[in-house]
Amino acid sequence: MPWRTEPIRGAREAERGGGWETGGAASAVGLRKLPRADLHLKDYAPGRTGKTSGKEEDIMTNRLDGKVAIVTGGASGMGASHARGIVAHGGKVVIGDISDDAGRQIAEELGDSAVYTHLDVTSPEDWAQAVELAEQTFGTLNVLVNNAGILNGGSLDEYTPESWDLVMAINAKGPFLGLKSCVGALRRGKPASVINISSAAGMQGVAGMHGYTASKYAVRGLTKSAALELAGQGIRVNSVHPGNIATPMTQAMIDQVGGPAAGDRDASLLVRPAEPAEVTALVVYLASDDASFSTGGEFLVDGGITAGSVY
Numbered sequence: 001m002p003w004r005t006e007p008i009r010g011a012r013e014a015e016r017g018g019g020w021e022t023g024g025a026a027s028a029v030g031l032r033k034l035p036r037a038d039l040h041l042k043d044y045a046p047g048r049t050g051k052t053s054g055k056e057e058d059i060m061t062n063r064l065d066g067k068v069a070i071v072t073g074g075a076s077g078m079g080a081s082h083a084r085g086i087v088a089h090g091g092k093v094v095i096g097d098i099s100d101d102a103g104r105q106i107a108e109e110l111g112d113s114a115v116y117t118h119l120d121v122t123s124p125e126d127w128a129q130a131v132e133l134a135e136q137t138f139g140t141l142n143v144l145v146n147n148a149g150i151l152n153g154g155s156l157d158e159y160t161p162e163s164w165d166l167v168m169a170i171n172a173k174g175p176f177l178g179l180k181s182c183v184g185a186l187r188r189g190k191p192a193s194v195i196n197i198s199s200a201a202g203m204q205g206v207a208g209m210h211g212y213t214a215s216k217y218a219v220r221g222l223t224k225s226a227a228l229e230l231a232g233q234g235i236r237v238n239s240v241h242p243g244n245i246a247t248p249m250t251q252a253m254i255d256q257v258g259g260p261a262a263g264d265r266d267a268s269l270l271v272r273p274a275e276p277a278e279v280t281a282l283v284v285y286l287a288s289d290d291a292s293f294s295t296g297g298e299f300l301v302d303g304g305i306t307a308g309s310v311y
């Protein structure tokens with residue numbers, strides 16, 4: 001996959017120019033640069049507040065008693081965390097993924113409350129099997145977490161139509177097939193909740209991630225059309241927009257193209273990547289009936305990255 005950061009970095013630096021941090025212009029209009037410490041969210045990391053261990057599975061409640069979920073991409077990263085979090089809160093989970101060994105291992109770890117199934121989100125047949133498995137094993141289906149996704153990128157010169165098709169098939173068509181395949185069971189299992197994992201890249205563009213950005217905007221749009229259609233049928237549909245979360249996906253990107261450049265807004269605002277559990281806490285809430293008045297919504301868990309610019 002052609003990742004090339006230099007032209008993008010170069011463009012960013014050119015855009016930023018040389019004059020942004022000169023004290024003269026800023027003080028002339030009464031502006032001051034915020035101390036960097038004011039922008040850091042590290043003090044709110046799990047464990048630092050003393051309120052949580054940082055592991056969603058360590059916070060046991062019965063918030064999801066009676067809930068049965070399918071979590072796609074549940075073998076890794078955030079999907080695995082969501083599966084663990086759902087069980088920790090009293091729910092049952094069907095873990096779907098194409099990474100069979102890792103998925104089975106997580107299901108085994110979770111015992112009777114979890115089963116694994118091979119679920120390629122681009123396959124209608126796999127979806128049908130997953131729905132059947134949920135209803136047969138746990139008696140119902142009332143939560144769908146469309147989480148599976150891939151990330152690719154490259155400049156417009158390099159990015160191929162094949163890369164575009166692949167990311168759109170998994171990230172955008174996958175959630176559509178999930179909704180289409182699950183809607184009957186979700187109606188039977190209502191009140192039900194669909195959680196579509198979009199991204200901060202579904203709220204604003206990311207240079208060099210054309211297909212990924214488009215796919216995550218598509219997920220946000222699909223969430224709206226489905227929420228409107230299903231509101232009267234006892235099914236809520238919301239999108240979740242994570243920022244920079246520490247998972248194998250982001251690690252692979254860092255390995256290929258490096259982290260945010262020194263001085264970048266991303267580097268200053270998101271001084272730490274979030275733990276998957278910090279996204280799971282939101283997913284558990286949206287899956288539960290506590291979120292009964294939320295549908296068609298966009299839920300940010302992005303460390304403030306889409307809030308605006310930091311000068």
Ligand SMILES: NC(=O)c1ccc[n+]([C@@H]2O[C@H](COP(=O)([O-])OP(=O)(O)OC[C@H]3O[C@@H](n4cnc5c(N)ncnc54)[C@H](O)[C@@H]3O)[C@@H](O)[C@H]2O)c1
Pocket residue numbers: 072073074075076077078079096097098099119120121122147148149150170197198199200241242243244245246247248249250
């Ligand atoms: N990590 C981040 O910073 C971040 C930020 C915003 C959004 N997201 C989104 O969150 C979701 C989870 O990402 P993650 O960071 O945990 O990634 P990850 O790479 O750790 O996990 C993704 C999982 O999806 C699975 N998968 C890939 N293709 C699949 C397919 N066709 N069918 C079924 N499963 C498939 C993989 O096997 C893997 O287990 C993705 O939709 C991603 O786009 C991630």
